[in-house]
Amino acid sequence: MSFDSLSVDPFRLAVESSPAAMIVAGPDGVIQFVNAETERMFGYGRQELVGKSVDILVPAALRKGHAALRRGFFAEPSHRAMGAGRDLKATRRDGTEFPVEIGLTPIESATGPVVLATVLDITARREAETALTERAAELERANERLAQFAYVASHDLQEPLRKIAAFSDLLENAIASSNRADITYANQVMRTSALRARELVDDLLAFSRTINDEQRLQVLDLRKEVESALADLSHSIGEAKAEISVEIPPVRIRADRSQFARLMHNLVSNAIKYRKPGHAAKVDIGAVPQEDKAVRLAIADAGIGIEEKFAHTIFEPFKRLHSKGQYPGTGIGLAICKSIVDRHGWRISVSSQPGEGATFVVTIPTLSQQ
Numbered sequence: 001m002s003f004d005s006l007s008v009d010p011f012r013l014a015v016e017s018s019p020a021a022m023i024v025a026g027p028d029g030v031i032q033f034v035n036a037e038t039e040r041m042f043g044y045g046r047q048e049l050v051g052k053s054v055d056i057l058v059p060a061a062l063r064k065g066h067a068a069l070r071r072g073f074f075a076e077p078s079h080r081a082m083g084a085g086r087d088l089k090a091t092r093r094d095g096t097e098f099p100v101e102i103g104l105t106p107i108e109s110a111t112g113p114v115v116l117a118t119v120l121d122i123t124a125r126r127e128a129e130t131a132l133t134e135r136a137a138e139l140e141r142a143n144e145r146l147a148q149f150a151y152v153a154s155h156d157l158q159e160p161l162r163k164i165a166a167f168s169d170l171l172e173n174a175i176a177s178s179n180r181a182d183i184t185y186a187n188q189v190m191r192t193s194a195l196r197a198r199e200l201v202d203d204l205l206a207f208s209r210t211i212n213d214e215q216r217l218q219v220l221d222l223r224k225e226v227e228s229a230l231a232d233l234s235h236s237i238g239e240a241k242a243e244i245s246v247e248i249p250p251v252r253i254r255a256d257r258s259q260f261a262r263l264m265h266n267l268v269s270n271a272i273k274y275r276k277p278g279h280a281a282k283v284d285i286g287a288v289p290q291e292d293k294a295v296r297l298a299i300a301d302a303g304i305g306i307e308e309k310f311a312h313t314i315f316e317p318f319k320r321l322h323s324k325g326q327y328p329g330t331g332i333g334l335a336i337c338k339s340i341v342d343r344h345g346w347r348i349s350v351s352s353q354p355g356e357g358a359t360f361v362v363t364i365p366t367l368s369q370q
């Protein structure tokens with residue numbers, strides 16, 4: 001079908017069916033014409049716009065400077081994109097703002113110079129760009145964690161494996177000389193080292209799962225989830241005669257339930273494990289809502305504490321401040337916590353002094369209450 005076969009003005013038809021909003025205004029900024037898409041995009045009827053200043057479509061914060069920009073355009077009219085390289089926004093009738101791309105075309109009309117502004121709503125494009133940027137950042141973080149993972153996996157597994165190799169030589173000599181004491185000793189060291197290697201591999205697997213497993217985010221009630229994580233720990237809490245207090249206001253968060261449970265599990269078991277020798281563990285779990293729609297979930301213990309200089313390194317895989325003779329463990333627990341927190345886009349930190357206990361704080365965005 002050609003334009004000629006339509007009984008309407010083809011130019012009007014093209015302008016009215018354009019997917020871009022088209023606005024014609026004079027040097028004084030008064031709107032002379034808008035097309036159908038302008039009405040749809042901005043939420044005004046045509047008669048509400050024609051005769052008004054284009055400034056009503058400009059975000060309030062930018063209105064003051066708009067007249068000067070307009071004068072600049074008419075002083076040197078040329079076809080150009082408005083605000084190239086800047087994030088442009090426009091304002092709807094209801095006051096909401098949305099991102100736009102605007103092309104300006106000077107036109108010499110019968111009544112003098114005017115400008116045709118062609119406006120595209122780029123909300124969908126911006127959302128796709130944001131999603132892509134977030135995805136790229138998440139992939140970069142995952143890559144960093146994997147590189148670190150490969151490094152520590154090979155490095156820390158060397159120790160028990162080297163021991164096994166060395167003691168297998170000793171065992172061979174002891175067998176050759178029928179030295180029963182050495183046979184028993186070498187065998188014992190080899191078994192302990194093999195068990196240690198297995199423990200490290202198990203923990204590495206748990207760590208790699210927190211990096212790679214699919215995250216199932218859902219809306220959770222913070223207090224309920226903390227209480228359920230504590231219920232899972234009831235055996236070790238009872239065994240250590242730990243005194244636990246929980247004070248959490250009703251807030252909702254978005255999290256992967258099993259990862260959140262693991263995070264709580266690791267932090268609370270550490271708070272119990274690193275208690276002062278001869279003292280019962282005392283752990284206070286509290287949450288304080290922040291002004292910026294986030295909550296600070298704090299797990300505070302009265303244990304042995306940590307020197308400030310280790311406040312960052314303890315979150316690295318296999319970083320330990322004590323020998324396994326003093327306190328059992330592989331040094332992976334806090335690395336798992338950090339990985340879970342990073343994947344959720346939260347933050348974790350510790351404040352502590354040796355002998356004064358430690359407080360681990362996780363900052364979590366909250367959702368508004370229904």
Ligand code: ADP
Nearest residue numbers: 270271274305314320321329330331332333334
């Ligand atoms: P692990 O407990 O297996 O050693 P983690 O990664 O959980 O591994 O902790 C790393 C190190 O951080 C621990 O070895 C310990 O020195 C220190 N740490 C963790 N939590 C606490 C705590 N609540 N109080 C004192 N030190 C702690």
